[in-house]
Amino acid sequence: xQSTLEQQQQRTSEFLAQRHRxxxxxxxxxxxxxxxxxxxxxxWMRLAAHQADDIQNTNAWCRAVGKNLVLHHWREKGRQKISxxxxxxxxxxxxxxxxxxxxxxxxxxxxxxxxxxxxxxxHSQSLLDQKYTQGLSFAELSKSTGKxxxxxxxxxxxxxxxLQECIERRLQQEGLAL
Amino acid sequence: xxxxxxxxELCLKLHEPDGLNAEAQTQLNELLAxxxxxxxxxxxxxxxxxxIDLLQTKKAMPENxxxxxxxxxxxxxxxxxxxVPTMPKALRFSSFLALAALLMxxxxxxxxxxxxxxxxxHTTLGQIVSVNGxxxxxxxxxxxxxxxxxxxxxxxxxxxxxxxxxxxxxxxGSIIAIGANSDFAFATQSQQKRDGWDIGLSxxxxxxxIRPQTKALRFKTSALGVxxxxxxxxxxxxxxxxxxxxxxxxxxxxxxxxxxxxxxxxPGQGFGKDLSNQQSELFTLPKSDWEEVTVxxxxxxxxxxxxxxxxxxxxxxWAKASPQLTSxxxxxxxxxxNFKVGQKLKLKLQGxxxxxxxxxxxxHSSLESTK
Numbered sequence: 193x194q195s196t197l198e199q200q201q202q203r204t205s206e207f208l209a210q211r212h213r214x215x216x217x218x219x220x221x222x223x224x225x226x227x228x229x230x231x232x233x234x235x236w237m238r239l240a241a242h243q244a245d246d247i248q249n250t251n252a253w254c255r256a257v258g259k260n261l262v263l264h265h266w267r268e269k270g271r272q273k274i275s276x277x278x279x280x281x282x283x284x285x286x287x288x289x290x291x292x293x294x295x296x297x298x299x300x301x302x303x304x305x306x307x308x309x310x311x312x313x314x315h316s317q318s319l320l321d322q323k324y325t326q327g328l329s330f331a332e333l334s335k336s337t338g339k340x341x342x343x344x345x346x347x348x349x350x351x352x353x354x355l356q357e358c359i360e361r362r363l364q365q366e367g368l369a370l
Numbered sequence: 371x372x373x374x375x376x377x378x379e380l381c382l383k384l385h386e387p388d389g390l391n392a393e394a395q396t397q398l399n400e401l402l403a404x405x406x407x408x409x410x411x412x413x414x415x416x417x418x419x420x421x422i423d424l425l426q427t428k429k430a431m432p433e434n435x436x437x438x439x440x441x442x443x444x445x446x447x448x449x450x451x452x453x454v455p456t457m458p459k460a461l462r463f464s465s466f467l468a469l470a471a472l473l474m475x476x477x478x479x480x481x482x483x484x485x486x487x488x489x490x491x492h493t494t495l496g497q498i499v500s501v502n503g504x505x506x507x508x509x510x511x512x513x514x515x516x517x518x519x520x521x522x523x524x525x526x527x528x529x530x531x532x533x534x535x536x537x538x539x540x541x542x543g544s545i546i547a548i549g550a551n552s553d554f555a556f557a558t559q560s561q562q563k564r565d566g567w568d569i570g571l572s573x574x575x576x577x578x579x580i581r582p583q584t585k586a587l588r589f590k591t592s593a594l595g596v597x598x599x600x601x602x603x604x605x606x607x608x609x610x611x612x613x614x615x616x617x618x619x620x621x622x623x624x625x626x627x628x629x630x631x632x633x634x635x636x637p638g639q640g641f642g643k644d645l646s647n648q649q650s651e652l653f654t655l656p657k658s659d660w661e662e663v664t665v666x667x668x669x670x671x672x673x674x675x676x677x678x679x680x681x682x683x684x685x686x687x688w689a690k691a692s693p694q695l696t697s698x699x700x701x702x703x704x705x706x707x708n709f710k711v712g713q714k715l716k717l718k719l720q721g722x723x724x725x726x727x728x729x730x731x732x733x734h735s736s737l738e739s740t741k
Contacts, residue, residue: 203515204517212420215419215423216412216415216418216419217415219384219418219422220384220411220415223389225422233519236520237512240514241511277399280395280399283399283408284411287402290409291408291409302420305417305421305424306424320421324421324425325426327385330386352381352382352421353375355417359417
């Protein structure tokens with residue numbers, strides 16, 4: 193029989209192993225990686241305080257708690273971003289529920305992504321950095337680069353496409369599942 | 371535009387300050403109406419989350435590690451560094467405590483789960499950079515496993531087990547490392563000085579690298595108070611004796627609050643107090659000497675190495691951690707430097723809980739073969 197400490201450690205490991213899925217869900221709702229990180233940690237505090245036996249599906253439980261926290265976050269910010277469309281939220285939940293059954297080979301995909309980012313030219317890496325690390329909007333990028341917002345969006349879209357194709361190519365070459 | 375392109379475009383718009391407008395929401399709703407669309411959307415979001423994680427990890431990687439392996443070997447010198455002070459016996463999470471903790475959780479769970487305020491209202495002070503072994507965070511009635519990347523708040527406490535240690539960074543850039551068997555309070559508003567902060571170490575060991583402060587900051591053990599302004603030092607607190615070692619800057623040590631027994635330390639000095647007879651003394655720190663270690667693992671985000679030597683297995687950190695270091699999401703990345711697992715290094719170290727690497731050179735195989 194597992195000790196309480198072992199159970200806690202197993203729970204922590206399982207939770208962290210699913211971090212990428214939960215973060216994808218939260219970023220998908222919030223569009224803000226920093227706010228998503230805060231809510232991710234709040235979910236952990238609540239999960240750790242909850243009796244494990246009560247939870248049938250940890251992923252779904254975490255998303256449900258996460259959704260409530262996102263709604264609360266929106267109310268706190270007094271906003272707006274996505275006026276809460278319940279049908280849309282249900283469909284997003286459904287998308288992630290269905291995805292729980294699929295094995296994505298996430299580790300392989302992320303490793304491949306790391307290699308693909310390294311292969312990008314410096315200016316593409318710089319644009320990704322400004323957009324996703326510094327969190328600049330297209331309007332802010334437009335001011336600093338002198339390019340139009342649409343042109344920047346097109347460029348970033350092409351970079352993402354290139355990265356996704358690169359990941360698929362690498363995984364296929366190594367005989368790994370997409 | 372096919373569905374995949376639509377996913378990509380919607381994901382880009384999602385990150386804009388105004389988010390998705392009504393038209394984009396309609397497009398997303400239609401996309402999610404089909405099974406294929408839902409799968410693509412999750413895949414796109416997962417890609418985006420990975421990309422953000424990867425870019426943030428990459429940004430936090432230290433640049434100063436890479437030069438290390440090119441350094442010339444030096445002639446080995448005898449190891450004379452004093453052993454790390456022996457810590458108290460392991461912190462045991464007994465079944466009684468576990469039961470008590472569960473009862474506490476049961477009592478307060480409904481408030482925390484159902485009661486809506488998501489934040490305690492306390493200030494977020496910083497972020498956990500790395501965690502080794504068993505480390506618990508206490509926040510109000512909650513007691514949870516600590517992991518790298520978590521934020522800590524005013525009033526939070528941290529307890530490390532026998533082999534536990536943690537490194538964390540305050541928002542002002544100050545870094546503290548806590549060693550094994552420690553009981554630590556991140557910060558609370560000072561009881562003595564308005565606008566001041568108290569940081570508590572009721573037992574165990576810590577290393578601190580504190581940025582210049584505008585408010586009074588005091589580290590407190592059961593027997594000593596250490597006032598700091600901007601400095602590097604270590605504190606060791608156990609039942610029998612307590613001490614402070616200063617490496618940079620200045621600290622003022624209060625050895626006895628009632629008699630106003632104050633000692634101003636300068637770099638290279640230490641102050642110790644024997645609690646059995648209440649005797650205290652100022653002492654000079656021994657100079658750092660070369661120590662030979664073997665790399666067990668490396669962690670780019672936290673800028674730490676786990677090494678083994680005749681003193682045992684320890685976690686070490688790079689001196690002057692990057693100010694850009696803000697979060698730790700990727701735990702182990704063994705390719706981040708030229709350090710390799712199994713590589714032998716010679717180091718000069720400073721500190722007790724998670725010693726800083728002051729200097730490092732690799733021991734080349736040719737050198738080893740001559741030994």
